[in-house]
Amino acid sequence: MGRAEERRARQARGRRAAPKRSSGAGAAGAPAGGKNRRSGIRRFVNWKTITGTFFGLCLLGMGAFIVLYMVVDVPKGNAAARLQSNIYKYRNGDVLARTGKVNREVVDLSKVPKSVQRTFVAAENKSFYKDSGVDLKGTARGLINTLSGKGKQGGSTITQQYVKNYYLNQDQTVTRKLKELVISLKVDRQKSKDDILAGYINTSYYGRNAYGIQAAAQAYYRVDASELSVAQGAYLASLLQAPSQYDWGVATDTGKKLVTARWNYTLDNMVEQGWLDSGERQKLKFPVPKDPQGAPGMEGQTGYLVKSAENELAKQLVTDGTASDLDQAQAMVEAGGWTITLNIDKKKQALLEKTVKAQLTSKLDPKKRKVDDNIQAGAVSVDPKNGRVLAMYGGKDYFKHYYNNATRRDYQVASTFKPLIFAAALDEEAKTQRDRPITANTVYDGTNRRPVVGSDIGFAPPNEDEHSYGDVTVQTAMNKSINSVFAQMGVDVGMDEVLKVAGKLGMDTKKIQAVPAQTLGSMGASPLEMAGVYATLDNHGKKVTPAIVAKAEHKDRSVDFPDPIGDQVISEEAADTVTSVLTGVVDDGTARTSVRDNPSRGGQQVAGKTGTSDNNKSAWFTGYTPDLVTSVGLFGEEKKTGRQVSMKGATGLVAEGGRVNGGGFPAQIWAAYTFDALDGKVTKFDLNTTSGAAVEPTERPTVTRTPSSTPSSTPTTEEPSTEPPTSSSPPSPTDEPTTTEPTTTRPATPTGTPTDGLPDNPFDPNSQ
Incomplete structure (x- = not known):
């Protein structure tokens, strides 16, 4: 037998020995000694397919990035050209102010001391001189935060921040972040590190309407950038993380602690990098900035109104998700292009200013009395039916007193808090x-x-x-x-219930302790805040949130603001009973001399409450008619230090130990303004209550002093005699x-x- 025949014979024997497949074998399982066949998704998913898919996606991502890198060019920088004017209007359409002259003067890096340059690198990006211009981990984190809606990213390099400031915008989108990554890589290859650093410090926003290091040096220290010390430079570099929160002139105690910690962090990094001697570092003291100054055109009350409108718009941009935080929102507002219409009534605004001057500031003479230089006034007037802020008085002059007295909340509200205690008692049926x-x-x-x-x-x-x-x-x-x-x-x-109701009415009570001492009004609040609280009472218990801005429009967007009138927060009867009782304060209480007996009253029904704080550091009158709510506060503030001080003896007062009471100047300002603003219209409260001073009397309350084993009959309502x-x-x-x-x-x-x-x-x- 030849080899070919032998091979064919072996193959034939092998075929005869092979087991036959049974049609039922697959259903019953594999034959003994055989292997199970994969079924379902397991036939397609294994380590090979997973690995292949992973590498495929990586290659796809790399390919997409290469295409993106080739397609995206470095745009022409036009940040300065994009900054436009903002236009601010009164409610009637008349122009209140225009802002937008860009507060920026570009300086060459050689004009900035080397040590100051390094403070920015130490604060923001220690690896700046060595990296390729991007932080891949930080960028990835930013993309994830954007996709998940968590807001602002961290970890960007100086190059990336410069690209965002100069070539792109502040939008929090995936597209913008990917462009930022690509352009940063290209810019890092095309420009020197010094050019990038110069661009960064000249385009960044430092707060106080200051763009760039030269404007910031002037705004915070009244010096040119070339004259900055390393300590001052470290503060400006630290400031960039949160300009609105870290501005020493308006920062909270928390903000001051945070920026001080950041300042120390910056200097410590400089020591670590060998840019600052440790011995010199220990000698440095925190350089407290100068107080803020107003911008040109913001004189008088204009600056207070403009800044209040900007703040309200910025908060709304954060609320509606347009901006991720307040700093970004404020930068968007100050970048310009907005037409902002305020709710301010031009006539009432002028009247309020004239009234404060006639009733108070014209009587102050700091040359004769030192205390007169410490008197600050703030006032807000609100329409209770729609929540519009019709007039605001922020201080003597925006240039002379930067801090807005109408929105500050650091002075005790004193007895103007008492109606809120009574409102809580009624609403909670205590x-x-x-x-x-x-x-x-x-x-x-x-x-x-x-x-x-x-x-x-x-x-x-x-x-x-x-x-x-x-x-x-x-x-x-x-x-x-x-x-x-x-x-x-x-x-x-129950003080917990009192504060709960106060919060529903409009007071910020989150940080107030629920202790009996708070019944004296020892917490702080602003005239704007108190005007909103009393407007809610005036509006029969429906929440009123005072609104300064009527509308805001931009070439790229318009902003929707919430309705200032909210839900019913306390019962109508509770609110109306408080109003009824507060008419007694005017007609037979602490405000009767200034308000009840005012010759301009003409029968107008009024409710209100006075307040005078401990040591006479603040005095208030917040009052209302059916159509107008106004809160007036006087505050003792030492001019040089900003410390709270007594107002006793102001304007030469000698009665009652010279004390400035809420029933004095605050009530006088309120009455003169309100009765003139009503323009002769006399209105009455329409109240759903059978209690209080506004109710027609029946018989006198019985309060006997003869012994009795049982209480006397419940007192009936009566108008006070x-x-x-x-x-x-x-x-x-x-x-x-x-x-x-x-x-x-x-x-x-x-x-x-x-x-x-x-x-x-x-x-x-x-x-x-």
Whole structure:
């Protein structure tokens, strides 16, 4: 047999030995000793396909990047050309101001001290002189943050930030970030590091409307860039991380701590890089910048209005997602191209300015009285029906006092907080310590320095002039602003509930401690804030958020602002009852001289509340008619230091120890402005309430002092009487305080109707 035949025979034997396939074998499983076949997705997914897919995507990404690199060119820098004017208009369309002369003077890098140049590298990008112009990790993080909606990226190189400032824009989009990456790589190849650094420090925004290091040096230190010290340069370099938060002139305590830490970080990095001697570093002290100055054209009240409008627009850009943070938003606003219409009424604005001058500033004479130089006034006027800010007074002059007194919230609101305590009592249907509903006719003990009952925290506040009033209704307590009554009421309601309601009405209460001492209005708030709170009361409990901006339009976008009128935050009856009670403050309380007796009143119905803080550092009157709410605040601020100081003796006052009361200048400004602004129109409140001073009286509240085993009948509503009480009658809601000095003996225990909120003997905790 030949070889060929042998091979064919072996093949034939092999075929005969091979097992036959069964049609049922696949269903029952593989034969013994065989391997399972892959089924479903497992037939396609294995380590080979995964690896292949990964490398395929990498190659695809690399190819896409190469194409992008070839397609995207370095654009012509036109940052300066894009900066335009902003136009600000009154509500009627008249132009209020134009801004937009770019505050930038480009300086050659050789004019900036080498040590100052290095502060920017130390602060932002230590590897700047060695890297290729991009931070791949930082860019990837930024892309992920953008895709996930987490906002601003971190970790960009100086080259990338320069490209963003000079060649691109501040938009937070994936397309812009990819362009930034490509252009940065190309710019790093085409330009020297010195050129890039010069471009970066000359295009960056430093706050205070300062673009570039020369404008920043002038804005913060009143020197040219060539005269900056290394300490000053480190501050400007640190500032770039958050200009609005780190501007020392307006920064919060937190902002000051953060920028100081960043300043130290920058200098420490310079030591680490060998750019600064450690011994010299230890000698450096933080260079506190000069106070901010206004820009040309911003004199008088204009600067306050423009800056308030810009701030409101910037906040809205963050809220609607156009900007990732406030710094980016402010840069977008100040880049120009906006037409911003304010809600400011031109006539009312002029009237408010004229009134403050006539009623206050014309009477101040710092040459005669040092204290007169410390008086600051702020005021805001709001339409309660639509929330528009119709007028604002920010200070003597934007150039002379940069800080806006209308929006500052660092002074105590004092007794203007008392209506909010009462509003909380009504809305929460609170009861006294004796389980009686709190109404305008509820009787409390107005004894001076009476300890509150029912609180774990002891508190015994003094009344003004240490006066004791005895048993009084809530209406009388509001009229005469009796501290001891509202301290107890705050405890009765619960300070947590009081602050909750205050927050719903419009106060920022997030950082306020819920302790009885807050019933004296020891927290800070601004005239703008208080105008919004009282406007909500005036608007029958529907939330009013004062709005300065009516609309803002840009060539690229328009901005939608929320409706200033919000939801019902307290009940209509609660809000209207507070309003009713506050009419008593005007007609028979602390504001009667300035407001009730004003010859221009002409029968106009008014509600309002005075406030005078501890040590007379602030004085307030916030009042309203059905159509207009205005809050006026006076603040004692030492001119040189900005420290809060007493206003006693201002304008030569001698009565009441020279104290500036809320019922004095603030109420006088309010009345003169309001009655003129109403232009002869007389209106009445339409109130849903059966309580308070605005209600037609039926019979006098019964507050007997004869022994009785049961409480007297519930007091009925009554308009306070202006007649003095007889010696045999109990104090009425409108009794004038006696002039007798309080004795040092303990107050007598009431023998008739138990005083709400007290044990029979307020000094005996076991007598309840």
